[in-house]
Amino acid sequence: MRSTSFLIILSVTVVQAIAAAEAPRPLGVGPEFAKFYKGLETFTCISAPSIHLPIARLNDDFCDCPDGSDEPGTSACAHLSPLSPAFLGSTPADDLDTTSALPGFYCKNKGHQPSYVPFTVVNDGVCDYESCCDGSDEWAKVGGVKCEDRCKEIGKEWKKQDEQRQKSLSNAAKRRKEIVADAEKLRKEVADRIQSLQTEIQGGEMKVKALESDLAETERRERSKVVKSPKGLSKMGLLAQLAKDRIEELRESLVEVRRQRDTGKARMVELEGILSTFKEEYNPNFNDEGVKRAVRSWEDYAAREKSPIGDDAHDRDLDEIAKPEGETGAINWSEWEEPEESDVDVLYKFEAYLPAPVRDWLDQKLRDLRVILVENGILAATHSSDGESKELQDARNALKAAQDSLNDNNRQLTTHQEDLEKDYGIDDVFRALKGQCVSRDSGEYIYELCWLDKTKQKSKKGGSQTIMGNFVSIDKIMVDDEVPPDGKGLGSGERVALKYENGQHCWNGPNRSTLVVLACAEKDEVWKITEEEKCVYRMEVGTPAVCGVSDRKEERPKDEL
Amino acid sequence: MFPVPKWGSLLHFLLAFCLFRSAFTVKHEGFKTCDQSGFCKRNRAYADHVATLGDSWTSPYTLSPKTLKIDNGYITATLLKSLGNDVQSVELPVKITFLQSGAARITVDERKRRQGEIELRHGSQARKERYDEASKWAIVGGEKLDRSAKADTSSKETVVNYGPNDRYRAVINHSPFSIDFFRDDQLHVKLNGKGLMNMEQWRPKVEKPDIKEGEEPKEGEQAVERGEDESTWWEETFGGNTDSKPKGPESVGLDITFPGYEHVFGIPGHASSLSLKQTRGGSDAYEQPYRLYNSDVFEYEMDSPMTLYGAIPFMQAHRKDSTVGIFWLNAAETWIDIVKRKVSSNPLSLGIGGKTDTETHWFSESGLMDVFVFLGPTPKDVISQYGELTGYTQLPQQFAIAYHQCRWNYVTDEDVRDVDKKMDRARIPYDVIWLDIEYTDGKKYFTWDAHTFPDPLGMGKQLESHDRKLVVIIDPHIKNEGNYPVVEALKSKSLGVKNKDNNLYEGWCWPGSSHWVDCFNPAALEWWKSLFTYSSFTGTAANTFVWNDMNEPSVFNGPETTMPKDNIHHGNWEHRDVHNINGMTFVNATYHALLARDPPASRRRPFVLTRSYYSGSQRLGAMWTGDNQAEWSHLAASIPMLLTQNIAGFPFAGADVGGFFGNPSKELLTRWYQAGAFYPFFRGHAHIDTRRREPYLAGEPYTSIVTQALRLRYQLLPAWYTAFHAASVSGVPVLQPHYYAHPSDEAAFAIEDQFYLGSTGLLVKPVVTEGAETVSIYLPPGETYYDYFTYSTHVGSGSTITVPAPLDTIPLFMRAGHVFPRKDRPRRSSGLMRWDPYTLVIALGGNGEAEGDLYVDDGESYDYEDGAYIHRHFSFSSSTLRSSDLSADTDVSKPSKKRKAYLAAMAAVRVEKIVIVGAPMAWKGRSEVSVEEEGTKQTRTAEMKWHEGEGGAANWAVVRDPGVEIGKGWTIEM
Known part of the structure; x- marks a missing residue:
């Protein structure tokens, strides 16, 4: 009898509640899932429609549905997750889908934004205001915890911040536009520059061509000019003597510096050896700051690109240079100290015996022959810089400058073209x-x-x-x-x-x-x-x-x- | 000019590097072998000498009957060590004590040293006596005398009957001195049976006249030569450090034989097998004795008797249905040789009836000879007796047995907050995050790096919001630097360890030049407390706890990476005498400092993790196996190492999950978490040079699998906590090896790769090999097991079975006949599971019976001492599950206020589900159970659902929401 009347009262309450608020959703149910919770007497598991439960089993803190949908407001089905150990009986029915049908516990958060919190935080004794500002996740007040509704203040604060965020977003968008505009300008500049570079390059190419032929002509002329060096024999001999002494001095100091370098190098190799063994073998667990710092700076040192002190070719050159004069490949000072007749002199001497017209003709022919021989690499050209005329030097320099400028422009063009191709977002x-x-x-x-x-x-x-x-x-x-x-x-x-x-x-x-x-x-x-x-x-x-x-x-x- | 001074300093610099090299790159070379440790060499030589003499050897120690005094529960006498015909014998006072617990204790001292009739060399300030304070640190109880012990003496021997129902008997032979221990008239332990006893008496150093090369020694001098090698008596040098040895040779040695015992266990810590190996060569035997000399061993190697970070000189011998034990109470460097000798009971029946004796030989460098003998007969009895003496494990806070996330180092407070958030986002539970040395300002403990940890309190608060904790490291070396108040106080109060010249000792550790706090000094303990107050160590709060590392102590430039033995501690004891206890005294200081942070009324249980330990350290916190490596072999070795800790009275033990050095593969990391979920102390940790490896970083499927393992640990926390409670009141191991759980199953005593969780019947076999798809697991004959996840049934036959173990599977079984509690709802931390309902799992055997316990309290305070706890016994028989009270009678009859309040609060916590695995067929079709709860007259019903097992799985049933309170008595009839 008593239980019957209790039931009646209960159903009356339920009916009244429904009449008053038009199907209130059970605790924890979000609006998009409301349609599943309309039944008054039974509840049907959302993803297992074959299972019908008496309505009293809804939110009764025991997990009945294999998808947890009967416990939208408690933590009873919180374990339904691939992150939980899976054992027989961990879900109510093992042949059914066992992932949770619900995204979480729905916090209405009136005055702020509604949200879902994981079932694992429901009734754990902690107010999760960050996601559930109305404190409804702790409705059971376990251990006496009370989470008052803070949505008003949190919502207000959020709104304030949101406004700030929106403002800053629109500022940011504005700023981006400026940046993009800048970027466009820069791009335009690059494109413009490419165009002007191309023009410049064309001009440069033409200029180089002209200067090349200019130089060739000058050279040709130069080569044919046989200049008799002034015979400042005593002066030359003096200079040679001075040079000889000086070079000997330099050679000696080079040898000494090299010796010192080799000793230094050996020491360094030894020290590097010690340090790298130290680095290999020291105990990193004994994190002694001093030792670690030493190892770190050693690492930095070792990682740095080394200057090519060990260059063999350079060393061979040095070997040559360091040989005492007079040996193979070195300068024969006596040649310079005593005057000697050159091939040119012989030619002059020979010409002296001929009649003037023949001499002129022969002279011309000989010059031509010489040019041919030089051009064909049979004879060495008389190339000593002091012997080169200013005219030739100028021509050479002009060509080099033009070439450099052209190369530079080409380089710039490539860079700019690449730059234009590059991903700048x-x-x-x-x-x-x-x-x-x-x-x-x-x-x-x-x-x-x-x-x-x-x-x-x-x-x-x-x-x-x-x-x-x-x-x-x-x-x-x-x-x-x-x-x-x-x-x-x-x-x-x-x-x-x-x-x-x-x-x-x-x-x-x-x-x-x-x-x-x-x-x-x-x-x-x-x-x-x-x-x-x-x-x-x-x-x-x-x-x-x-x-x-x-x-x-x-x-x-x-x-x- | 050649820049001499500069080159000089460079030379100095290089020299320093060379020194570092030799100290750091070595593993073996940095630590002594027996041959390099003078007294080890001497005692082994003594043993060899005795062995060559065979039966003609007579031990020179005799008990002088006229000095014998028999009192209630103890005997005193003088032992005489004969030094030869015309020399006066050495007087060695001996005391043999019989304790109510059934343990016997033999203590031998040396009169001359005790009475100060000796001279120390080098003007040393050290004490003259043999160190007698080891018991002060190690022993906390169980010293009540067995006043009913009865002694009978004759000139030849003294016989003492003692122990429960006079089951035990000690026969003390007077000449030569030896003791045989009997239980139920059977010989179990022999002391000095082989005559290896050795107490090196004090002697003055006799300066020998120099014998010049080429000169013939004179006739008389040859006679003086007594075959004794003095080379290690007066000075020993190792790795560039010289030990001045002011007291000369002073070692103590004794042979202890276990007749008929093939297995011995214990004496951690070593990276060795559970069943200890022989140490004098042969197949699968070591060449070196097991060594106990607490050391910071860099990259320790596997399968080795080499010493590690801690020392527990407690050994058990086990044979079918019998366990006995030895506790060698000595704090100095100790070595133990083990030889197993096959003996034939009848020489004619070769092999048949043959048995094995295990002969052990113990020797320590200095101190008293102090030995306890436990006669069992079960492993539980022996461990419990040992625990009564040295204390049971601390009942840890709940969080301490949950998951700890550690790394050297979380580098900023933001970093900590970030990891905390990421664990939550990944839905991975954890309780504690840790800070290694980098949080300090220049390795100055009790300070924070202001750049990287500007807001430690804010960080702590964020952790507190989900009931999480912070553990910070505090080491015993105090940086020697100006303007550091801690070192200034240490100096001005003279609280540091001193060197042999009695000046403050200075050594090298993380901070560089450092001093070491001397926690043997009571004044240092008081001072240490003052450093931990919230106002002194600012940035810490009630949820900050402490990690004590490097307390062996580790000294980078010291001999064997520790302190010189001739350093001086409080009371003028040499470091040599106290070395193995040193680490424990430091943890002791920290433990009491943490206790003192809060007012007495709101005291909470301290949590301290230590690397170095000794017998008794279990009272103070947890230990871990130190700096292991991210290798499969280290994962495998962690299991026997932790099992050894568990049976040696220190169950709160763990190994770094993932491996400290190196980067584990994802598979290894995953397997390590699965194993770690069954470590009593469960902490992921990594070296500073390794890649980050927080569980959420692993990626799929690894992160999910690791999370499952973590959630499994959390699910079983009620069972873990119950197991820890049992350990804290009776020494029951938290992890129980096979021989402990099945003391009669002879074939399987050496099994060391599978174990039970407490008394839950949960049997685990962690996968410790790469690429495993299956594992073999040994099941003892006649026992039924159910797979934890699939309920598939296996009946043991005393052999191994193969079960699937792909990466996502932990081989875990429920032994029939047990009930264990669970909490199935995943939460962010263990504290947030406090109010969740319980699931009870019943694994039913053929007889339809099962039982199990649950202990629960607030998990943090000492209110349980005032009765604020729930302790239930669940028994299932005749289709009825019964919850009965295990609370102490006084708590029930006169409940305290705290108990009432606690029980009232816990009334909200119910049993939500009962799972019965192996549910009888007869239940098929039943859908209801009847529930009766104490305090209510009415019987209620609850729904039950019976399921038929498929594919070899057991039938099972689930009782739906019986609605009974966890703290109340009730019966549920199926």
């Missing part, structure tokens, strides 16, 4: 930022990001700057992070990422590299730097450059969810 936006740097003081270091150039790290405790990577490419990555209230976070979805690789070598590790992940912000700002693994860094950076980029991407149909 959507709208060419990073063209405007390239080379600009943003830095951040973080812990013990100051980090610096230079757009499309380098990432760097500098210890506040002193020491030199470390290159954490050189820019390689622009990429896209997926992120899934929470955005803090100040908006300085990556959020979820596809983000632009800049890859910086091949930075300074890391002790006991790889070459440093940095992944710079970008999200929209009003101004350039490095938000966070983490060392994901040894010497692999990640920078999270806000910049207007990527504002609207991911939104635009999201317009295409989504393939997940």
Whole structure:
């Protein structure tokens, strides 16, 4: 009897409630799932329609449905997840789908935005205001916890911040437009420059051609001119004597310097040997700061490109140079100290016996012959710089200058053409930022990001700057992070990422590299730097450059969810 | 001019590097072999000498009957060590004590040293006595005398009957001195049976006249030569360090034989097998004795008797249905030789009836000879008796047995917050995040690096919001640097360890030049407390706990990476005498400092992790096996190492999950988490040079599998906590090796790669090999097991069976006859599971009976001492599950306020589900059970569903929401 009357009262209450509020949803049910919870006497598991439960089993803190849909308001089905150990009986029916049908516990959050929180946080004694500002996740008040509704203040604060965010977003969008405009200007400049370069190059090519023939003619003329060197024999001999002494002196000091160098080199090799054994064999576990610092600077030292002191060719040259004079290949000083007749002199002498017209004719012929012989490489040209005329030097210099300028222009053209081809991101936006740097003081270091150039790290405790990577490419990555209230976070979805690789070598590790992940912000700002693994860094950076980029991407149909 | 000074300093620099090289690159070379340790060499030589003499050897020790005094529960006498005909014998006072627990204790001292009738060399300030304070640190109870022990003495021997029902008998032979221990008239332990006893008496150094080369020694001098090698008596040099040995040779040695015992276990820590190996060569035997000399061993090697970070000189011998034990209470460097000798009971029946005796030989460098003998007969009895003396394991806080996330190092407070958030986002439970040395300002403990940890309190608060904790490292070396108040106080109060010249000792460790706090000094303990107050160590809060590392102590530039033995501690004891206890005194100081942070009324249980330990350290916190490597062999070795810890009275033990040095493959990391989920102390840790490896980074399928393992640990936390409680009151191991759980199953005593979780009947066989798809598991004869996940049934036959074990599977079985508790709802931390309902799992055997326990309290305070706990016994028989109270009678009859309040709060916690695996066929068709709860007259019903097992799986049934309170008595009839 008693139980019957109780039932009647209960049903009356239920009916009244329905009449009053038009099918109130059970605790934890979001509006999109309301349609499954209309039954008054039974509940049908959402993804297992063969299972009907008495309505009393809805939210009774025991998991009956294999998809957990009978417990939208409790944690009883929180274990339905591929992350839980799966054993027989862990789900109510093993032949059925065991993933949860619901996204979580629905917090209405009146005064703010509604949200789903994971079932694992329902009634665990902690008010999860961040996601459930109305405190409804702790409705059972376990252990006496009371979570008052804070949606009003949280909502207000959020709105304030949201306005700020919107404002800053629109500022950011504006700023991006400016950057893009800058980038366009820069691009235009490059294109213009390419055009003018092309014109310049054409002109340059013509000029080089002209100067080449000019030089050839001058040379031809020069070669035919046989100049009798003045016979300042005593002066020459003096000079030779001086030169000989001086060279001997230089040779001796070269030999001495070389000896010192070799000793130094041997010492260095020995020291490097000691240090590299030390590095190999010291105990990294005994993280003695002094030792570690020594090892690190040794690493940096060893990683640096070495000057080519060990160049064999250069050494052979030095060997030659260091030989005492008079030996093979060296200068024969006596030749210079005593006057000797040259082939030219003999020619002159021979001519002297001939009649003047014959002599002129012969002279001309001999000159021609000589030019032919020289041109065909049979005779050596009389090339001593002091013997070269100013005219010839000028011609040569003019050609070289023209060639250099042409080469330079060609180089510039290639650079600019490549630059124009290069990926500067959507709208060419990073063209405007390239080379600009943003830095951040973080812990013990100051980090610096230079757009499309380098990432760097500098210890506040002193020491030199470390290159954490050189820019390689622009990429896209997926992120899934929470955005803090100040908006300085990556959020979820596809983000632009800049890859910086091949930075300074890391002790006991790889070459440093940095992944710079970008999200929209009003101004350039490095938000966070983490060392994901040894010497692999990640920078999270806000910049207007990527504002609207991911939104635009999201317009295409989504393939997940 | 040649720049002499500069070159000089460079030379100095290079020399320093060379020194570092020799100290750091070596593993073996950095640590002594027996031959390099003078007293080890001497005692082994003594043993060899005795062996060559055979039966003609007579031990020179005799008990002088006229000095014998028999009192209630103990005997005193003087042992005389004969030094030859015309020399006065050495007087060695001996005390033999019989304790109520059934343990016997033999303590031997040396009169001359005790009475100070000796001279120390080099004007040493050290004490003259043999060190007698090891018991002060190690022993906390069980010292009540067995006043009913009865002694009979004759000139030849003294016989003492003692122990429960006089089951035990000690026969003390007077000449030569030896003791035989009997249980139920059977010989189990012999002391000095082989005559290896050796107490090196004090002697003055006799300066011998120099014998010049080429000169013939004179006639008389040859006679003086007594075959004794003095080379290690007065000075020993190792690795460039010279030990001045002011007290000369002073070692103690004794042989202890276990007749008829083939297996001995214990004496951690070594990276060795559970069943200890022989140490004097031969196949599958070591060449070196097991060594106990707490050391920071860099990249320790597998399968080795080499010493590690801690020392517990407690050994058990086991044979079918009998266990006995030995506790060698000595804090100095100790070595143990083990030889197993096949003996034939009847020389004619070759092989038949043959048995094995295990002969052990113990020797320590200094101190008293102090030996406890336990006569069993079960492993549980022996461990419990040992625990009564040295204390049972601390009942840890709930969080301490959950998952710990550690790395050297989380580099900033933001980094910590980020990992915390990421664990939540990945829905991975964890309780504790750890900070290694880099959080400090220049390795100055009790400071924070202001650049990287500007807001430690804010960080701590974020952790607290999900009931999580922070553990920070505090090591015993105190940086020797100006403007560091801690070192200034250490100096001004003179609380540091001193060198042999009695000046403050200075050595090298993480911070560079450092001093070491001397926690043997009571004043240092008081001072240490003052450093931990919330106002002194700012940035810490109630959820900050402590990790004590490097407390062997590790000294980078010291001999064997530790302190010189002639250093001086409080009370003028030499470091030599106290070395193995040193680490424990440091943890002891930290433990009490943590206790003192809060007012007495709101005290919470401290949590301290230590690397170095000794007998008794189990009272103070957890240990881990030190710096292991990310290799499969190290994962495999962790199981026997932890089992050894468990049977040696220190069950709160773990190994770094993932391996400290190196980068584990994802498979190895995953397997390591699956194994780690069954380590009593469960912490992921990594070296600073390794890649990050927090579980959410692994990627799929690894992250999901690792999360499942973690959630499995959390699900079973009620069972773990119950097991820890049992360990804390009676020494029951948390991980139980096969010989412990099945002491009669002779064939399987050496099994070391599978174990039970407490008394739950849960049998685990972690996968420790690469690419495994199956594992073999040994099942003892006649026992029924159910797969934890599939309920497939296996009946043991005393051999191994092969079960599938692909990467996502942990081989885990339920032994029939057991009931264990679970909490099935995944939460962010163990603290947030407090109010969740229980699931009870019953694994039914053929007889339809099962039982098990649950212990639960608030998991953090000492209120349980005032009765604020729930302790239930579940028994299932005649188709009825019964919950009965195991609470102490006084708590039930006179409940305290705290108990009442606790039980009232816990009334909200119910049993939501009962799973019966192996449910009888007879239940088929039944859909209801009747529930009776104490305090209610009415019988209720609850729904039950019976399921038929498929494909070799057992039938099973689920009782739906019986609605009974966990803290109440009730019966459920199926």
